[in-house]
Amino acid sequence: MLTITCASLAGGQGKTTTATLLGRYLARCGRRVLMVDADPQASLTFYLNWEEFPQAPTLLEVLRQQVPPHQGIYPISAHLSLMPASDALDEAQVFLADSGMGATVLKRRLQTIQQKFDVCVIDAPPQRSQVCLTALGAAQEVLIPAEASSKGVNSMMRTLDLINRLQQDGGCEGQVTGVIPFRDRWIGRTQASQSRRSVEIMREQAAPAPLLPSMLESEQFKKAMDLGTTLSEIGYPDLEHPLTVVVDILQRKYLWPMP
Numbered sequence: 001m002l003t004i005t006c007a008s009l010a011g012g013q014g015k016t017t018t019a020t021l022l023g024r025y026l027a028r029c030g031r032r033v034l035m036v037d038a039d040p041q042a043s044l045t046f047y048l049n050w051e052e053f054p055q056a057p058t059l060l061e062v063l064r065q066q067v068p069p070h071q072g073i074y075p076i077s078a079h080l081s082l083m084p085a086s087d088a089l090d091e092a093q094v095f096l097a098d099s100g101m102g103a104t105v106l107k108r109r110l111q112t113i114q115q116k117f118d119v120c121v122i123d124a125p126p127q128r129s130q131v132c133l134t135a136l137g138a139a140q141e142v143l144i145p146a147e148a149s150s151k152g153v154n155s156m157m158r159t160l161d162l163i164n165r166l167q168q169d170g171g172c173e174g175q176v177t178g179v180i181p182f183r184d185r186w187i188g189r190t191q192a193s194q195s196r197r198s199v200e201i202m203r204e205q206a207a208p209a210p211l212l213p214s215m216l217e218s219e220q221f222k223k224a225m226d227l228g229t230t231l232s233e234i235g236y237p238d239l240e241h242p243l244t245v246v247v248d249i250l251q252r253k254y255l256w257p258m259p
């Protein structure tokens, strides 16, 4: 199982959008996908339409080892499963901090289900919290979506800086797959000046991490998310380009057999 974490240290940078659409895209390609909602806001859980029921174990119970990981996983659709989150995930912060090895907890929990899935996609929270650290600690690949704006540039820099420091301390063995500019704005064939400036700075500052193709500013992303489908299925395969590039990179790097 290849584990990919979507992380970016500011709100609204496209983490949940990227994680959800990448997970659905991979499932559509026939990969067995596990989505892990590692954000107490539980947006991924919401978008995957998971119906909570009383006492249902979530990521919190899995992290605390109150249940084995497979008991916190629920089928969503063919090839797609979810380890959900709820508000209560905040309670994991103290547990992870006290454990002294918080960064490796999620990675260790996921080990027992390695054979059941081809890919695990983790949606990280926007804060540099213990849950964020364990989400990065579990990653082999990290995708950094960052808004094509000065806020996005800042989010990208803070995220790369955190990953660098974690890599030096052994808290993250993952590599940065790349930075995805998010909500890149074009008017016809002209890129908005703020988007152009921000994307240029991202390209310079992200190096040696690659800058991947942008997710364009478009209502269609929200529509695909709300309908629980992919961009291709609502007639916008071109908008899926950044996801196809990510999957191509991973396919070559990990020599995935074609589904």
Ligand SMILES: Nc1ncnc2c1ncn2[C@@H]1O[C@H](COP(=O)(O)OP(=O)(O)OP(=O)(O)O)[C@@H](O)[C@H]1O
Pocket: 008, 010, 011, 012, 013, 014, 015, 016, 017, 018, 039, 041, 043, 125, 126, 183, 215, 216, 217, 218, 219, 221, 222
């Ligand atoms: N391509 C797009 N163009 C414009 N808006 C978009 C696009 N994709 C997603 N959005 C909207 O941008 C907002 C932020 O996206 P998203 O929730 O993925 O960010 P996030 O990084 O997960 O946020 P948070 O830090 O709060 O978890 C959402 O309201 C979403 O509907």
Ligand SMILES: [Mg+2]
Pocket: 015, 016, 017, 039, 043, 044, 123
């Ligand atoms: Mg989110």
